[in-house]
Amino acid sequence: MEVVQVLHMNGGVGGTSYASNSLVQEKVISIAKPITEEAMTKLFCSTSPTKVAIADLGCSSGPNTLLVASELIKVVNKICDKLGSQLPEFQVFLNDLPGNDFNTIFRSLASFQKILRKQLGSASGAAGQCFFTGVPGSFYGRLFPRNSVHLFHSSYSLQWLSQVPDGLESNKGNIFMASTSPPCVLTAYYEQFQRDFSLFLKCRSEELVAEGRMVLTFLGRKSQDPSSKECCYIWELLATALNNMVSEVTKSFLLLIVFNQLNYKLKDL
Incomplete structure (x- = not known):
């Protein structure tokens, strides 16, 4: 069975759900916040769009799912207040694999939008409306029409490969690149990541508008030892x-x- 059909975070809002166990991911989003805000600021100031499309790739479910979109909308609101211009409409695309718990996200949208309108105040009129769309599918392929997304965001998702690499038969007793893994296993993982990430960048380059931005955060290491x-x-x-x-x-x-x-x-x- 393909990874895209089975891989997903634990849904719901219970004690064992991803929503209740994603503080590390929230911390990462917080650390990257200045970079994300800078990207949106430069994008908006250079293009002044009347509609802004934001796509969160690997959104999962829980409090982190709408956190980035909320912060980006607030950034644009501050710019518009400073310039005395009208707040644009926002289209937020929430992407993850088909098994993701989109239902929990959709159930939380009404309260989220109510809080957001209160935070934006008078700016949240007809022009400041925010529309949400769930986009199930792998980001290792096309997800959106050409030239349709202003900003792509992805946090702690791109370390997941599109499939189990070929040639891992000799990686006995391991489910990762372990100290006992032979060199051919390390090569297999490396080549799979190269293919996946190259395809990811190719797809996003076709979907981004002119002068669009991407903010990508994924797990890495300082050591050269895999x-x-x-x-x-x-x-x-x-x-x-x-x-x-x-x-x-x-x-x-x-x-x-x-x-x-x-x-x-x-x-x-």
Whole structure:
């Protein structure tokens, strides 16, 4: 089964949901905020559009989903207040894979828009309306018409590959680039990322308007070692847990076989 069909964050708003466990991602968005605001400021001041299209790629669900759009709209509002110009309309595209919990996002839109209108005050009239659209699909492909998006934003999403790289048969016992992974496995991951990111940039270049902007934040590492603990520790823990589960299931299966064989022998007696 393809990754695009099965990969998604845990939906809902419960204790184990992504919405309730995304403080690290919120921190990253906060750190990148000055860069995001600068991108929107330069875009708006150079083009002065009457309609602004913003696309958040890999939006997931929860409080972080609408955070960036809210901040960008406030940036434009401040510029318009300073220039004495009318606030444009906003079209916000929320993109993630089809399995994403879009329903939770849509249910939160009414309260979000109410809060946003209150924050914008008198500027949130007919010209300051904000429209939201869910866009299910992989960002490793075209998502929007040509020359239609003013600003692309993506945070903590582009480290996810479009598919499991080919040639990982020798990566026994691992689900990532571990210290025991042979060089061919590292090459496979590297080449898959190169293909994915090149395709991502090609698609976005066709969809951006002239002088459009992109703000992309994704997980990286300072070390040249691809198996460094700074980015692979969580995968090492997950791999250990999965290997232990497989071991326990295998033991249970073998015990079941032995039990069945004993039953057959007892029946023969």
